[in-house]
Amino acid sequence: MYKYIGKRLIGIIPVLIGITFLVFMIMSFSPGDPAQLILGDSATPELVAELREEMGLNDNVLVQYGRFLLNLIQGDMGTSYKNGKPVFEEIASRFPNTVKIAVVAILFGGLISIPLGVISAIKQNTAIDGTIMMITLFAVSMPAFWLAMLLIIQFSIKLGWLPTGGARDGLKSLILPSLSLGLAAMAAIARTMRSSMLEVIRQDYIRTAKAKGVSKGVVIRKHAMRNAMIPTVTVMGLYIGILMGGAVLTETVFAWPGLGRLMVESIVAKDTPVTLGCIVVFALSFSIVNLVVDVLYAYIDPRIKAQYV
């Protein structure tokens, strides 16, 4: 198992190199001059040229990338073009916020959607099944920012229970953004749980257990659910990765100081060091989450564990 984990961790390195190379090239060749954007549109061409030289922007793009990679290996992500702050500091201050809402969103999504998926499977083709599927369809169809606004209007303004945004009220601040994101993930998780439960409950060993007189609850909880969890855990893992990288709209509406917003702002400002730093963190997180999911498989299904040993 440890050998497997080790191999997977080493395998992340070429992934990171590939992704950062691609993003670096895109940022380098996309229109707009970082030096001009830093100095403002009223800067003289001479000043812009001077700054470009200082920043090393006139060097060959492969040389620039090599410099970035060498620094990254030494733990230096560079400094932001926009505000001169170390990229690592910027990311370190925002990343935990993104992780918080992603994880809580998945927990929300999981807590609601796993039972819904199970119930939906058990009550297949009934009104309950139809209603649950309709709810999940509604949840996945709603634009994230619109849902966020609705939640703010209802829970912050009308009821006054929760803050309208920001991250300074502890757990209270976390609820609405996580709920907004979690509802979107809920649909995918519920549907996956439903379809894998349907497959599992038709298996022979489930019929055997029922025939032997095992109660329905025990059959569902101890036998069916555990076997149906593999695809569900996969989807949940994928969603953590997606939420960590793609929660920009929710972060904007809730004024949540997360990494998604930072990355979009850095792309618009052509702040390449920050963009690359964010990409590295996202890619690393995604890879590690997927590794954790793969390891979890071994604990959910001992048959899979045997393959790693």
Place this chain on the structure above:
Amino acid sequence: MKKFKLLISMMLIFVMVFSAVGCSSTPAEEPQENGAPADTPAAEGGEAATTGESKEKDSLIVAINIDIESLDPTAHLQVLSSFVTESIYDTLYIPDVDGNPIPQIAESHEYITDTQLQIKIHEGIKFHDGSEMKAEDVQASLLRAQASKKAGKYYKEIESIDIIDDYTVQINLTQPYIPFLIALAHHSAAILPKAYIDSEPDFTAPIGSGAYKFVSWTSGDSVVMERNDDYFDKDNMSPFGEVTFRVIPEGTSRTIALEAGEVDVAYALDSIDYNRVADTSGLQTYKKDVNGTSYLFFNVEKAPFDDLNFRKAFNYVVNKEAVNIVANNGLATIMHNVTASHFLGYNEEVRYDYNPEKAKELFAEAGFTADDTITLSVYDDVSKRIAEVIQGNMMDIGLNMDIEIVEWGKYIENTGNGNFEMAILGWNQASDPDRYFSQLLHSSQIDGQNRARYSNPELDKLIDAGRIEGDLAKREEIYHEAYKMVMEDAPWVPLYIRSNLVGATDDLDLSKAISAEGSFYFNFIDVK
């Protein structure tokens, strides 16, 4: 069938319930077409919003739309960052509400010759570290500002700075430059301790002499400052023990935070929210015209924009009222010349009001027909909407115009090197006409900020004369002529003067706090 009916019923119930959750109890108001009056107080008896608990006024929370860039006053040109740096650091002068420089650290000034300016500072001003401000701090700070890449352009006229005594400096200029005091009112001319400058700080713990001391900056979230109880100007002490800036990027979210009582001031209200906030009990709005101009400019080196008749025709064809409505919900002030109307020498002797018939005539004289087309480049949603209005105006008289959307960085590049036909930009400077004419319309600035590539030797002479003329009446005459001359040549279509739209709780009086440049001095806010 029965199950299907049940499913449909449940679906409809669900949709109804969700719609009810989303409905606001406050009916949306249609925006006023002619713009709201300035300084509109909250309407009595209006629909009550949920304002939450009232706040103690030893704290002020301000919602801003983007995070600040830097605490180094010379390392940014951003308005939001200047809110913070102008609170932490003082300058020799500050702009008053009309943008004219008034003394702050400076006690008095005197022009010894037209290139030697002596400034005496108040004695006993303390920095936040307890040290007293002396002339050497002023010298070091201004030279640092001059050396800065971003802000240095405002101080290029400084040849040297001499220390006359502990509290007096003499600034020696390379040439006479009458608006120089305005440069000293810019946030980048902040006065820092020389010892702090010499330590090459990273500005994580900035030291100034301003009405506020820095407490913390949480990236992407907030900046906190506390009152400086040793502030030298006892008449302008902060009424707030603490000021917090909260970054709330989404306009609607800022308005909601204001209505929910989570913030006291919401900066940069969306124009669609302005009237609603004005009508909310417990809240008020401020509409302050800033010097920021929005204008369409031609590339006068390219045909047909090199034809005066064409440019005049285009000025007549643009319906500026409609542009103002789509761009600003009618809340900006329509512009008829290069700057806002309070500038020295401003006049509208040459003015182009919307006149499609006249436009049609002049287009015909210029030989521009329905078989021709021109392109207006834009870079964001607002400029695109403006372009669509103008495209509609052209279509109304049977002519064509294309719209090209360009990414911002490329847009700046293209308009800087003449690779465009028409474009839209803005400019926001201090309240002196030189800041506009010399940078945007002087022929020496072609390939610089004179993106219209406009060259008029007669106008150049007027601009050169205006910058050095010390007699106010003569200076006014010079610019009077300049304003007239530039509109006769029509290298631009002036569109509107931007307004700062601010919402606040109605126990605050912000009327003295916001200047025409967009500066916001929080210690000038009165608590009613």
